[in-house]
Amino acid sequence: MKLVIALIQPHKLPEVKKALFSAGVHKMTVTNALGCGQQKGYTETYRGVMMEVNLLKKVRLEIAVNDDFVQPTVEAIVRGARSGKIGDGKIFILDLGDCIRIRTGEKGKLAIG
Amino acid sequence: MDTGDTAWVMASAALVLLMTPGLAFFYGGMVRRKNILSVLMQCFFIMCLATVIWVVCGYSLAFAPSEGFWGGFGWAMLNGVGLEPYADYSATIPHQAFMVFQGMFAIITPALIIGAFAERMKFSSFVVFTTIWLVLVYSPVCHWVWGLGGFLRNMGALDFAGGAVVHINAGIAAIVTALMIGRRKNAEKHIPSPHNLPFVALGTGLLWFGWFGFNAGSALGANGLAVNAFVVTNTAAAAAGLSWAIIEWVRNGKPTLFGVASGAVAGLVAITPAAGFVNVSGALAIGLSVSLFCYLAAVIVKPLLKYDDALDAFGVHCVGGIWGAIATGLFATTTVNPAGADGLFYGNPGLVWIQIKAVLITVVYSGVATFLIYKLVDVLMGMRVSVKEEDVGLDLTQHHERAYTMLE
Numbered sequence: 307m308k309l310v311i312a313l314i315q316p317h318k319l320p321e322v323k324k325a326l327f328s329a330g331v332h333k334m335t336v337t338n339a340l341g342c343g344q345q346k347g348y349t350e351t352y353r354g355v356m357m358e359v360n361l362l363k364k365v366r367l368e369i370a371v372n373d374d375f376v377q378p379t380v381e382a383i384v385r386g387a388r389s390g391k392i393g394d395g396k397i398f399i400l401d402l403g404d405c406i407r408i409r410t411g412e413k414g415k416l417a418i419g
Numbered sequence: 420m421d422t423g424d425t426a427w428v429m430a431s432a433a434l435v436l437l438m439t440p441g442l443a444f445f446y447g448g449m450v451r452r453k454n455i456l457s458v459l460m461q462c463f464f465i466m467c468l469a470t471v472i473w474v475v476c477g478y479s480l481a482f483a484p485s486e487g488f489w490g491g492f493g494w495a496m497l498n499g500v501g502l503e504p505y506a507d508y509s510a511t512i513p514h515q516a517f518m519v520f521q522g523m524f525a526i527i528t529p530a531l532i533i534g535a536f537a538e539r540m541k542f543s544s545f546v547v548f549t550t551i552w553l554v555l556v557y558s559p560v561c562h563w564v565w566g567l568g569g570f571l572r573n574m575g576a577l578d579f580a581g582g583a584v585v586h587i588n589a590g591i592a593a594i595v596t597a598l599m600i601g602r603r604k605n606a607e608k609h610i611p612s613p614h615n616l617p618f619v620a621l622g623t624g625l626l627w628f629g630w631f632g633f634n635a636g637s638a639l640g641a642n643g644l645a646v647n648a649f650v651v652t653n654t655a656a657a658a659a660g661l662s663w664a665i666i667e668w669v670r671n672g673k674p675t676l677f678g679v680a681s682g683a684v685a686g687l688v689a690i691t692p693a694a695g696f697v698n699v700s701g702a703l704a705i706g707l708s709v710s711l712f713c714y715l716a717a718v719i720v721k722p723l724l725k726y727d728d729a730l731d732a733f734g735v736h737c738v739g740g741i742w743g744a745i746a747t748g749l750f751a752t753t754t755v756n757p758a759g760a761d762g763l764f765y766g767n768p769g770l771v772w773i774q775i776k777a778v779l780i781t782v783v784y785s786g787v788a789t790f791l792i793y794k795l796v797d798v799l800m801g802m803r804v805s806v807k808e809e810d811v812g813l814d815l816t817q818h819h820e821r822a823y824t825m826l827e
Contacts, residue, residue, distance in 0.1 A: 317810045320609040340825055348811070351819040363825070 307402040307418060308376050312367040313341060314387040314395040319365050322386030329382040331369060333418075339366040345393035364395065370405055370418050420504060421511035424640035428509075428516045431636025434629045435523035439466055439530050441625025445684070446534050448618030449730045451611050453812025454538045455618075455822045461545060465530045468546065472553050473522040480558035482508070482521065484567035489559040507567050509639040520636060521561075528557055528585045534732030535593035536600045536802075538611070539809055542817040544800045548792060552592065556788045560588050560781060576777035577751060577759055577770070579648070580637035582692025582743045583781045590737020591782050592789040593728060599793050600802055602727035604809050616676055623680040627656055630687045634694040647755055648694035651702035652687065658706025659686025666714050681735060685713040688739035693747040696759040701750030705743065712742050741778055748774035 314322055319336070326334065340361040347360035371379050380397055388394055407417040443462035447455045469477070476495045483490030484507070494500050497518065505514040529549045536545075563569040564576065564584045571583075578584060603611065613619060634652040638645035663682025664674035689709035690702055697705070717734030728734060748771035751762035761767040796802060803809075808816035815821055 315810070317605075320605065338825060348815055349819055350815070350821065356819075361826075 307405060307414065308371055308373065309400040309402045310367075310369045310371060310376065310379050310383070311398040311400065312369075312383045312387070312395060313339060313364045313397075314367065314383070315389070315393060316363050316365045318387045318389075318394075322367070322383055325382040325386035326369075326379065329378045331371070331375065331379050331382060333369065335368040337366045337368075339364045343393070343396070362393070370402055372415055372418055420513070421640065424509075424511040424642070425513060425516055427641035427645065428512050428520050428636060428639055431632035432516070432520040432523050434632025435520070435527065435636065436466070436629075438523075438626050438629030438633065439463075439527050441622045441629055442527065442530055443622065444618045445622025445626060445680070446537060446730050448615040448620075448622060449534075449613040450537050451812070452614040452823055453814055453821070455614065455814065456820050457542070457813035457817055458533060458537055460542070460818055461533045462530050464546065465549060466526050468549060469526040469529065469553055470522060472550065473518075473525050477525055477553060477558055478518050478521065480554065481525075481561040482518075482566050485562070486568040486570075489562045490566050490568075511640055517639065520639075521565075524581055524585055524633075525553060525557055525561075528581075528589045529553055529592075531586070531589035531732055531736050532592045532596060534730030534736075535597035535728045537729040538603050538813065539600060539803055541800070541802060541804050542813070544796050544802045547800065548796045548802070551792045551796070552789065555792065556588065556592065556785055557584075560584055560785065563780075564777070571777050571780065574773060574777070575760065575770075576773050577696055577747050578692045578744065578777070579695035579747075580634045580691045582688075582740045582747070583777055586688050586691060586736040586740030587744065587778060587781045588785045590733050590735075590740055591785040593732035594726070594737060595786055595789040596793055597726055597728040597733065599790070599797070602725070603729060604806060606727050606729075607725065613677065619680050620676060623683055627683060627687060630656070630691075634691060638695060644695055644756055647698070651697055651699060652690050652694050654699055654702040655690035655706035655709075656683045656686040658703050659683060659689065659710045662707045663710040663714060666710060681713070681717070681731070682710045685709045685735050685739040688736055689743035689746065691740070692743045693750065695756050696747055696751035696762075698750075698752060698755050701746070701752070704750060705746045708746075709739050709742050712738050741782075744774050744778050745771065748772075 341364050342360045350357045350359050369379055383397055405417040406413050439462050443459045447458045450458055474497055479492055479494035480489045483494040485491050500514050500518050502513040502515055504510050509517045529552055561584050563571040564578050630652055631649055635645045635649040638648055660679045660683035663678045667674045667678045686706040686709055689705050713735050716738040717731040749763045751759055752765045753759055753761050760770050762770050
């Protein structure tokens with residue numbers, strides 16, 4: 307079992323979701339996030355006070371998958387989120403210790419699927 | 420000079436001014452969170468821009484007496500527009516009260532167009548486009564309908580508070596700009612949902628409130644005609660809000676706040692040309708029916724034809740405005756206003772034809788002139804923001820500001 311965490315451009319979310327659905331991945335958690343990486347920030351001005359802002363809006367996806375779904379999931383995210391420009395985001399894959407479905411008490415592979 | 424009339428027209432001018440911030444929130448709630456400031460900014464910027472243009476030359480171009488294309492520059496810088504009444508427009512209030520009341524209409528009209536090109540127009544180009552549009556489209560059309568010597572006025576077309584001048588004029592400009600600027604990125608696959616419906620409700624409330632100045636103020640006096648306009652305005656807005664809800668109830672199973680708000684605004688638009696000429700039964704008929712037309716345009720025809728009139732400036736204002744103008748020709752009665760005319764249902768079918776002619780002339784002129792102005796500004800400066808700017812949002816890329824923070 308793996309936990310796939312992806313940080314993507316907010317405006318790419320609809321395309322990523324669509325790609326994931328067509329890859330058979332229907333379960334995910336989505337949150338708003340702020341972050342900085344290689345992408346340059348932007349300038350904000352409030353009553354003449356200039357501020358360099360380097361924390362940019364991103365969307366964070368968390369998807370718990372069984373091992374055979376790791377590759378399709380990653381491919382779907384890349385397909386939906388890639389524009390080829392700096393700022394497209396990153397994907398992290400973590401080992402997942404266990405997973406429990408609260409309603410039934412199922413554990414592990416069954417709980418994820 | 421009448422103090423009551425003067426007080427009412429001054430209060431009405433302030434009411435109409437408030438409609439533009441109202442419109443800003445009505446539209447601002449509908450866009451995505453990354454673009455709300457751009458919409459508010461465009462509305463507030465027009466309040467500044469149109470006011471200055473109006474006192475410098477706009478009022479003169481629209482209202483100075485002339486048989487020609489527009490009023491000319493005789494009253495530029497309000498030269499000769501003083502504190503005494505000008506009897507041909509309003510015999511009982513200072514000329515400048517009439518001028519400032521009309522100035523508020525010049526503010527809200529270009530602001531209505533914003534709904535069509537929201538979320539994708541470059542701010543600098545928007546400013547240039549709006550300036551030229553106010554001078555070359557709003558001022559002449561206003562002159563034709565309301566100015567002394569204007570040919571639509573002489574033809575006998577009835578437009579009490581600006582159905583043609585404001586709503587059809589802006590609505591046609593809206594569809595032309597929406598078609599020329601093109602769809603928002605990805606709008607076909609994922610129609611962006613409104614980010615703040617409470618703002619839409621707030622804006623609707625302010626518009627409804629301000630519209631009493633717009634319509635009842637257009638009587639230019641504190642009198643029976645103003646009360647008639649007040650009553651029919653309220654009635655039509657209410658009837659249209661109800662009928663939009665009923666349409667949704669029947670078609671989708673649930674009525675929506677957004678629908679009632681859209682319906683109320685459609686009703687206000689439709690009653691605008693008729694407010695000084697119809698009675699309450701006319702207002703009920705106009706209000707109940709306008710939602711059908713606007714719903715058809717905004718909800719059914721728009722997705723079919725795939726144009727991206729983002730916030731339905733055309734669907735509500737142009738369609739509602741045209742229906743209102745034609746309905747004036749149906750329901751107008753001289754028992755409400757002896758200075759008006761009887762419509763079809765009161766034995767005078769000729770008025771409908773005059774109303775349709777006035778609509779067509781406004782549609783053709785506004786459409787063609789808007790097209791040319793858009794083309795000109797597009798060639799000179801480019802109208803649309805870059806793809807990247809559209810992705811990031813206009814608030815940050817056009818104004819260096821954002822409306823909402825995620826962290827303190």
